[in-house]
Amino acid sequence: MRWIVTRLIRAVVTIYVVISLTFFLVRLMPGNPIQTYIETLVRNARIPREKAYLMAQDLFGLNLDRPLWEQYFEYMMNVFRGNLGTSINIVFQTPVIEIIARTLPWTIFVVSISMMISFAVGVLLGMFIAYRRNTLSDHIITTVSSILSAVPAYVTALLFLWILYFQLGIGAKGGTYNPFINPGMTWQFIGSVLNHAFLPILSYVILSFGGWVLAMKGATLGTLGEDYVMAAEARGLRRRRIILSYVGRNSIIPVFTSLAINIGYMFGGAIFVETVFSYKGMGYLIGSALGMLDYPVIQGCFLVITVATILANFIADLLYSKLDPRIQREGGT
C-alpha cells in the first residue's frame, strides 16, 4: 500500500512539474511566443498594439499585467478547469480543449491497436528466435528487427504512401473516414474508418515491433539460464508448459514495463505518421500547429500527451507490482 502511495505522489508531482514547465517555456524562453504573437499581429494584421495585447492575453489565458506568480497561479487554475486557452486561428477561435477532444480519440484508437499488434507479434517472434538462437532465422529476424527499429517514422510512412497507397491502391489517405458517409454504427462507416486507419496502423506496427522482438529475445535468453527452468526440465514437465508458464511468463515482465514508456514514443511517431497520411488525429494537429506556431495548441497537446504518458506509467507500475510481487517487497523506490 505504501508503495502505491509513493508512486501516486510521484505521478502527481511529475504532472505538476510538467504543467509548470509549459507555463515557463512559453512565458520566459528567449523566443517568447506571446511577444512574438503580439508583434506579428501589429505588423501583419495592423491591429493596434493595445488590442493585440488583449487578444494575446485571451489566447494564452493569461493576464500579462499581473505579477508573474499570480499569472502562474491563474494558469494552474485554468488548466485544472480544463481551460487550455484558444487556438491562434482567428477565424475559428476554437478552445484548445475542444480541438484536442475532437482529435485525440482517433490517435488513441490507432496507437492502441498498433501497440497491441506489435507487442503480440514482437513478443512471440522474440521468444521464437531466443529458442532458435544462432540459427538462420534468428540472424535474419534479429537483423531485420534492429534495422526496422532504427528507421524513422516519416520514412516508413512515406514509403507506404508511395508503394502501398499510390502503387497498389491499398488503404486511404486524408481524414479519418470518408466524409460522404454518415458517421454511425453502419458497416459502411466502420469499413471506411478501418480503411483510413490501415496505413497509419501498419506504419506504427512496422516501426515498433522490432524493439519488442529484441527486448523479448534478451529477456528470454536471460530466463533460459535460470535454475528453475532447468529444474522444470529435469522434472520432465511438458515442453509446452515450460515455454509458456516458466519461461514466457517470467520473460514478459521486464518487457511489459517498457510498454508504458513506449506510449510517449508512439505519440512522437504519431506526429510524423499522421502528417504524412493527413490522418486528422492529434499528431496531425500538432504537426500543423507547429507549422503555424499555434502555441496554445502546441502547449495544450504537449500537456495532454505528457499527462497521458505519466498516467500510463503509473498504471503500468501498478500492474507490474501485481505481476511481479518482488518489486513491492524490495521497497521499490
Next chain:
Amino acid sequence: MKTSTVTARSNLQFLSPLLESLWRSLSLVKRSRRGLIGFVVLLGFIGMAAVGPLIIPLDLSINLSRAYLPMSSDRLFGTDQGGRDVFSLVVYGSRQVLLVAFLAGFFTVSVGVAIGLISGLKEGKMDDALMLISDFALTIPGVPLILVLVSIIGYGRTTNPLLLAGILSITAWASLARSIRSQVLSLKEREFVEAAKTLGLSTFHILFRELLPNITYYVAINFLYAMVGAIYALIGLFFLGLLPFDVTNWGIILYNAQYYGVVFKEGLLTKGTLIGPILSIVLLQTGLVLFCSGLEEIFNPRLRTD
C-alpha cells in the same frame, strides 16, 4: 610537490586504458559480420561527409527547365523542383547530419555517464535527487518535447549544431544514467574495487582505472544509439519545417518531396528527391544499428556465440 606530479600524471594516464580498450573493441569488430558491415557503412558515410563536398560541385542556382529530371547514371537521384542535382544536395547535407548526431551522442553520453557515476558512487540524498530528475526525464515523451523546445527557442532561426545537439539530447541521457548507476552499484561490490579501496587508492583512480574500463563498451553502444535517436529527431524537425530552409538538408529534401507530391508522380525514376534522402537515412541508421549489435554480440557474454 611529489604527490602533485603523481596526480598530474595519473590525470592524463586515465585516458590510455580508455583508448586502449576502444582500440581493442574496434579490432574485435572483425569477429562479428554484422558489426563489420555496419562499421564499413559508417566509414563510408564519414568519408562522404569529409571528402564528398571537396570533389562534388554544388550548384544551388534554380533552373526550372531542368526540374525533376529522372534518375540516371549522370544524376544518381535526378534533380529537385528547382533543377538542382539531388545527389550533390545529399552529399553536402550529410555533414550537418553527422556533425549534429555526433555532438548529440557526445552530450547524451557525457551527461548520462557523469550522472550515473555520481549517483552510483555517492548514495544518499544526492543519489535520490539525481534519480528523481532522471525519472522525470524518462517519463516525458522525448520527441514532442524536442519539437516544443525547437518551436520556441529556435523556430526557423537556428542551425547552430551545438544548440541543436543540446536540445536533441535533452531527455536521452536519462536511461543511460540509470543503467550506469546500477552497473556501478554492482561493480562496487566486486573484489577488484574492494581491493583498490583497501589499498587506499583515490576515488579518481577507482573511477577511471577500475570502473570506467569495465563499462566502456556499454558507453560506446549507447553513444551510437543516441546518434540513431538524434538523427531521427533532427531530420524530423526539418521534415516538419521547424528549422531554417536549407535545400541541402535531408529533411528539407523530404519535406519538398512531400510538399510537391513527388510520391504521386508516375514512374520509379522520377522519385529521386524521395529515394535519395530515404536511401541515405536508412543506410546510415542501418550502419549505426548493425555496428551496435555487432559490439553487443562481441561484448555481451549472454549473446555471445561460443
